Amino acid sequence: MGLIKLIIDGKEVEVSSGTTVLNAAEQAGIHIPRFCYDKELSSCGACRICVVEIEGMRNLVASCVTEAAPGMVVNTETTAVVEARKMVLELLIADHPQDCMTCEKMGDCSLATYCHRYGVKKSSFEGVQHSYPLDDNNPFIVRDMNKCILCGLCVRACNELPGKDNLHFANRGFDRKATTCGDVPYVDSDCTFCGTCVTFCPTGALTERSLHGTVRRWELEKVRTTCPFCGTGCNFDLCVHDDKVVGVMATEEAVVNGRSLCIKGKFGVDYVHNEKRLTTPLIKKDGEFVPASWDEALDLIADRFAEIKEKNGPDSFASLSSARCTNEENYLMQKFTRAVMGTNNVDHCART
Amino acid sequence: MLLLVGTNTTEAHPVIGYRMKQAARRGAKLIVVDPRRIELAEEADYWLRIQPGTDIPLLNGLMNIIIKEGLHDEAFIAERTDNFEALKETVEKYPPELVSEMTGVPVDDLYAVARLYATTDKAMTFYTLGITEHICGTSNVMSIANLAMLTGHLGRPHTGVNPIRGQNNVQGACDMGALPNVFSGYQRVTDPAINEKFEKAWGVPLSDQLGLMIPDMFDKANEGKLKSMYILGENPVLTDPNSNHIRSGLANLEFLVVHELFLTETAEYADVILPAASFAETDGTFTNTERRVQRVRKAITPLPELTTWQAIIALSNRMGYAMNYSDPGEIWDEMASYSPSMAGINYDRIDAKGIQWPCPTLEHPGTGYLHSGTFSRGKGLFQAIDHVPPGESPDEEYPFLLSTGRILYHYNVTTPYSPGIQSLWSEERAEVNPDDADRLGVHTGDMVKVASRRGEITTKIQVTDRVPPGLIWMSFHHTASPTNAITSDAVDPITKTGEYKVCGVRVEKL
Ligand code: SF4
């Protein structure tokens, strides 16, 4: 693949041929706004927020679907470009609830970000607004179609990443809607609640229920970790607030999985705060479990293990380690079994 | 090309399943071998609906055709393998017509798949529990390896035989030596030099006798020879086959410690329960199915105050063996320093992307795929393998075949504690074919009794043609329908893996 040179905002940029203007600019450190484009998905060039001016072309072009060509001279923020983008934004917010102050997506919403960037406060267009009912009768995803800007990322994400084909565009014109087959709530559709559509949605149309009513997005502490469920080993960020895990966000930095997760990784980690979690040692006395201190419990275990080993030999003891625990915990378990108890009787359910 | 044998990847390992689906849609050929019409079967070029337990005849049958038609890779066989003649002799006994009869796969499909697999440049084979959870699990795996070696689909990128490991850290638990025969890095306890190395490292004499595998442990417990156990983060009562045997073993122990997140069925038998810290409360590492060691990071204060590694250290110190680690990184470093295959891995190096072992030195980039150039034993050894019928087949009294597996929404023991997931999928829904449902007079949502020679349970059913007539399929995630109370206790003689996949049952309307 050859390299080509072009000029973007006065800078000479060298990119491999076949690169789009939007990505060429990205490589030069220039962020062109986008709604319907995402580098992991196919492009459709529908929203036109990414328009730029290219010398020698009469009309503004959508940079996400225009290939960079040798010698091309591109300007990404001319007056005409800014006017066009403002127009796109005004059209969008004409039919968008302006309740940003209470919107869950506040702080991580592309629509708000670009309105801020171009000083678009209100729309000069007036018209009927949608008033779709909220789809929130499932435990994971809150779907507010009034906030949908019809970028189609959810549709392509669902079809192209998990391959579930659960979403499509229905109807035309004002009634156009990114929705499930038969326009039913998620819970009645073929949705597997992998959350991919939520991850890609640029607005507050699709949000994680668990984050509702916690804190603003920028206040969430994020801790990168590895999924505790299956051997795929997906990475994601745990969202933490007030010493509690309140949600999971996929990250494109994850080597194994990128932004794809399944229902378990995306929505299953709430087991961590299940009220049935054991938080204190328990000692069985007369058939009943009685809470005990760590000291009391560990002393008892140490005494009994030592006593039984003394009486019956090391091989009267066995341990089961765990395919759910960390490597370090497993290493310590086998070391404890071998070095302290003196037996090789250690195994784990590798087979389940 | 992808060949999937007994792996319902989109449910058990969803994100790997996504990738397979994407590959198939981009034009890669997909062959699915499964009795159930699983999601990927819908995308497949060929779906071979085999009779459960007939993987070996199928694989032998494919090899029979490949050899007959001269489609095997002679250069690869000559250079890289031994024992081809023995394999050839055995598979000769599996002509397509016979194999079709045994497996239920049409002869034409056998030819088509054999030719496609053999003539494709790059073919990857994947398998999971569908293959290992049989009395002949080890032989099944060897048969898959035979097929790959026969056609040279090994040791290059995008080829090979890929087991997909079940739980998040099954790979790591094995790598760390949580097995009765090896220390960390698969170093044998019976090897005097290795044993001596660890005696020096740990400063105590060590046993050089093989330890007990899980089924032996519970046999010994039932016999009264095993007296005490420490069970960390496992719930064998729910997850092991034939749970009644496990229960009586546990009840027979003098002293049992269970270290767990929740009060599980197994924990009920404990004398002392220690509360475990979850993955969100501890630092450490998990190793995924492609041997990639990745970081786990502490996000919140441990609910039980002590993390699991701290508790093990505290216990060891109380018993007079000093363990001094101030953080899991130090534990990893000790392990790595005695385990050549992981010696080059440390927390700094894996911070962003993880590393796949083998990684012997700090300069080594890690290893993406195994067996390039040579196999671990030098040349690949063909194993001539004959069909082993399932330990228990349906008969007049127990006419249905019960097969078990995972469903997407659950992962063994933890997901039922996720309130969200639980609210969506809270009970067992056994799958029954419409023909059988008609005969039994049952409908989706009805309760039925499922009985085997070992016990009986009740469950709701779902009528679906995902399963063929004569088969009933269940998961094992639900306490109310403890499937493993009725599954077979036949085990693979080598790995002692339980035969969860096949047993005879009777189904009755309630
Ligand atoms: S949650 Fe997943 S399956 Fe459901 S609509 Fe979104 S992307 Fe599709």
Ligand code: SF4
């Ligand atoms: S729901 Fe979100 S991702 Fe889907 S079309 Fe609307 S704004 Fe775009």
Ligand code: SF4
């Ligand atoms: S997110 Fe899903 S596929 Fe990924 S590791 Fe977790 S359970 Fe497995």
Ligand code: FES
């Ligand atoms: S981002 Fe280019 S048209 Fe939408």
